Amino acid sequence: MPMSASDPTTPIPIAVAFGDGIGPSIMEATLRILEAAKVPIAPERIEIGEKVYLSGVTSGMEPSAWDVLRRTRVFLKAPITTPQGGGYKSLNVTTRKTLGLYANVRPCRSFHPFVQSRHPGMDVTIIRENEEDTYAGIEHQQTPEVTQCLKLISRPGSERIARYAFDYAERAGRRRVTCMVKDNIMKITDGLFRQCFEEEAARHPNIESDVMIIDIGTARIADTPGTFDVVVLPNLYGDIVSDVVAQLTGSVGIAGSANIGDDFAMFEAIHGSAPDIAGKGIANPSALIQGSLQMLAHLGLADHANLIQNAWLRTLEDGVVTGDLVNSKGERGSAGTEEFANAVIQRLGDEPVTLARSAFRQGRTMAFETRKAAPRPVKTLGGIDVFLDWDEVGRDPNVLGEKVKALGSDALELRIVTNRGVKVYPDGFPETFCSDHWRCRFVNPEEGEISHSDVLALLQRFETAGFDFIKTEHLYRFDGERGWSLGQGE
Ligand code: NAD
Numbered sequence: 001m002p003m004s005a006s007d008p009t010t011p012i013p014i015a016v017a018f019g020d021g022i023g024p025s026i027m028e029a030t031l032r033i034l035e036a037a038k039v040p041i042a043p044e045r046i047e048i049g050e051k052v053y054l055s056g057v058t059s060g061m062e063p064s065a066w067d068v069l070r071r072t073r074v075f076l077k078a079p080i081t082t083p084q085g086g087g088y089k090s091l092n093v094t095t096r097k098t099l100g101l102y103a104n105v106r107p108c109r110s111f112h113p114f115v116q117s118r119h120p121g122m123d124v125t126i127i128r129e130n131e132e133d134t135y136a137g138i139e140h141q142q143t144p145e146v147t148q149c150l151k152l153i154s155r156p157g158s159e160r161i162a163r164y165a166f167d168y169a170e171r172a173g174r175r176r177v178t179c180m181v182k183d184n185i186m187k188i189t190d191g192l193f194r195q196c197f198e199e200e201a202a203r204h205p206n207i208e209s210d211v212m213i214i215d216i217g218t219a220r221i222a223d224t225p226g227t228f229d230v231v232v233l234p235n236l237y238g239d240i241v242s243d244v245v246a247q248l249t250g251s252v253g254i255a256g257s258a259n260i261g262d263d264f265a266m267f268e269a270i271h272g273s274a275p276d277i278a279g280k281g282i283a284n285p286s287a288l289i290q291g292s293l294q295m296l297a298h299l300g301l302a303d304h305a306n307l308i309q310n311a312w313l314r315t316l317e318d319g320v321v322t323g324d325l326v327n328s329k330g331e332r333g334s335a336g337t338e339e340f341a342n343a344v345i346q347r348l349g350d351e352p353v354t355l356a357r358s359a360f361r362q363g364r365t366m367a368f369e370t371r372k373a374a375p376r377p378v379k380t381l382g383g384i385d386v387f388l389d390w391d392e393v394g395r396d397p398n399v400l401g402e403k404v405k406a407l408g409s410d411a412l413e414l415r416i417v418t419n420r421g422v423k424v425y426p427d428g429f430p431e432t433f434c435s436d437h438w439r440c441r442f443v444n445p446e447e448g449e450i451s452h453s454d455v456l457a458l459l460q461r462f463e464t465a466g467f468d469f470i471k472t473e474h475l476y477r478f479d480g481e482r483g484w485s486l487g488q489g490e
Contacts, residue, residue: 011042012299015068019078020050021273022283022337027078029285029341030292036345037311039296039304044068049080049273053088060091069099075266076295078288079273093137096130101259101266102157103164104128104238105294108225108245108255111355113328114316115250121226124245127168128238129161129193130259135235142470143389146420146437153189153234158196164260165197165232166204171361176208176229177201180217180237188485193234214241221245246270253283253324256290258298267295281336284322286312289344298363309358311347315340317354318347383412383443383475384455385484389468391436401425404440407461411454412442416490423489441487443475 016031018024031043046065053060060080069075075095082090095101105127112120138150162179169177179197181190194211201209212220214237221228221241225248233241246255252271259266269287277283289312296305320343321333335343351357390400397417401424405414417425418441419434442458444450455472462469476483 011040012074012301013042013044013072014295014299015046015065015072015075016043017046017048017065017075017077017080019048019273020081021079021275021278023049023078023080023273025281025337026269026283026285026288027076029337030076030288032341033289033308033344034292034296034304037304037308037348039301039308041299041301043076044072048077048091050083053083058088059094060088061095066098069264073264074295074299075264076288076292077266077268079269079271081273081275093135095266096259099264099266100131100261101264102129102131102160103258103260104130104242105168105258105260106242106246106255106270107290107294108242108249110249111254111313111316112250114319114355115254115321116326116328116330117248117250119225119248122228122245122248124221124225124228125168125172125174125230126238126242126245127161127165127230127232128242129157129233129235131235132157133235140471142387143436144391145435151186151189153192155192155196158193159200161232162197162200165230166200166207169207169230170204172230174207174230176210177204178217178228178231179209179211180214180231180233180241181211182214182237184213188483190234197232217241218244222248242270250326251284251324252287253322254286254290256287256292256294258291258294260298265295265298267291267298281338282323283337284324285337285341286322293360297360300362302360302362305360306358307348308344309360310351311344311349313352313355313358314347314350315343317352318343377478378480380449380477380480381451381455381474382447382449382477382482383415383441384450384458385473385475386440386442386459386462386469387471387473388438388440388462389436389470390438395434395436397424397428397432397434397438398426400438403465404462404467407458407465408442409454409457411444411450412458413445415441415443416487417441418487418490421488423487428489437470439487441475441490 018027046068048061082088107125110117110119110122132152134149134151136152141147165177181194183190183194218241222244246252255270257268257270268291271287293305293309319327320335321327322335322340323333325333401417408414416423418439422432424432
């Protein structure tokens with residue numbers, strides 16, 4: 001929940017982590033600018049990252065640091081290095097999920113010609129769902145040949161991010177929200193995300209909305225980013241598209257990112273700890289500065305954010321840029337981290353001459369009131385998918401099909417056998433490659449309801465017949481609607 005800056009004499013406590021690699025130098029530069037702009041905040045330093053990981057804390061953050069976060073509820077974080085291997089969990093993913101930071105907001109704007117970009121007019125904000133999708137991190141190896149990752153998309157998660165995207169568009173005076181999904185293939189999961197988006201869009205007739213398939217959407221946004229405004233995506237697509245779009249502005253070194261939840265918020269640069277340039281004093285602090293300005297707006301300090309942003313824009317206009325950027329004269333920048341920060345500080349109070357002036361608006365509470373929950377649908381069990389690890393000589397689907405068909409009952413009949421989603425029995429194609437991972441779909445022939453006892457009896461027959469069943473998936477209907485996808489060829 002954003003805090004109020006109504007009493008400017010009381011500094012607002014925030015948690016600050018200096019991170020690894022270039023982290024400490026860009027954080028020092030950023031905090032120096034905030035201090036020079038007399039921003040009423042009280043940073044409390046916490047330790048996170050490589051040192052903490054290597055001391056044996058696999059989450060990368062000490063319990064005492066969590067206590068500071070719980071108290072301040074606002075976190076400005078420099079990039080950290082995640083050590084390779086060793087079972088270390090990504091601190092970013094852990095923090096986002098532990099603190100319920102469901103919305104990742106990345107404004108990606110071009111500052112052409114002062115930062116050279118092939119897309120001068122672009123001003124896109126990517127809003128990425130931050131907690132669900134394949135990032136639930138639920139993965140298994142099920143057979144010697146086959147692994148799986150569960151993609152979880154929930155109605156509350158999808159409703160919340162769609163709501164956030166339209167609310168953001170309204171607050172920021174944006175005209176259109178685009179949703180990107182792959183619901184032509186993932187009709188149930190991406191289909192739900194799209195449905196929640198369309199339901200929310202109908203509540204905002206003043207904002208245009210459209211839906212694009214992610215592949216063509218990514219191609220278009222990479223080609224003509226200037227035609228997009230606000231884009232909302234599920235987690236994995238959002239992760240990829242936000243880096244693509246940030247790079248189009250000229251460099252990942254100038255894009256900040258906000259991670260917003262109902263009670264907590266975390267602000268950062270989108271780039272990593274850049275170990276290749278650490279200690280050289282040449283890192284661009286701009287992305288972390290941009291993250292910190294999103295934080296100020298969130299804290300209700302939009303005036304301070306605009307003061308700093310205007311000075312930052314003027315610095316770019318004056319041709320002062322770091323070595324990751326090319327200025328309007330076509331020269332690669334030569335300013336170091338400190339020199340760049342000093343240039344911004346010197347320009348506090350100045351405004352850009354050519355670029356549009358900064359227009360941060362005050363944040364406001366993101367804790368939406370809960371919409372009236374729809375009544376829970378009637379759920380009925382109509383069948384079961386039994387997955388097998390089966391590797392008999394020849395892997396002949398007809399041999400397997402005949403064997404498992406014999407395990408059926410009046411309640412549960414074999415409908416099909418698929419391999420990696422494609423029907424291979426009955427009437428499969430001999431050309432289809434078969435792995436050692438098979439799905440045997442049993443359904444009630446009358447489309448009626450079956451019981452858990454029917455399922456257990458079926459699995460008992462698999463056990464007796466010597467099959468290695470590796471997992472099962474129940475086939476439910478919700479208010480009579482099929483809640484499972486058909487196999488390819490079913
Ligand atoms: P990176 O973003 O650190 O670096 C990619 C390239 O961009 C490098 O050439 C680097 O020099 C350059 N670069 C990045 N930021 C820059 C800046 N501010 N100024 C100038 N140049 C800059 O990505 P990477 O090399 O893949 O990752 C390095 C480490 O960072 C890894 O340990 C990774 O896990 C971690 N990482 C952390 C975060 C985070 O904390 N949010 C995000 C991404 C990566």
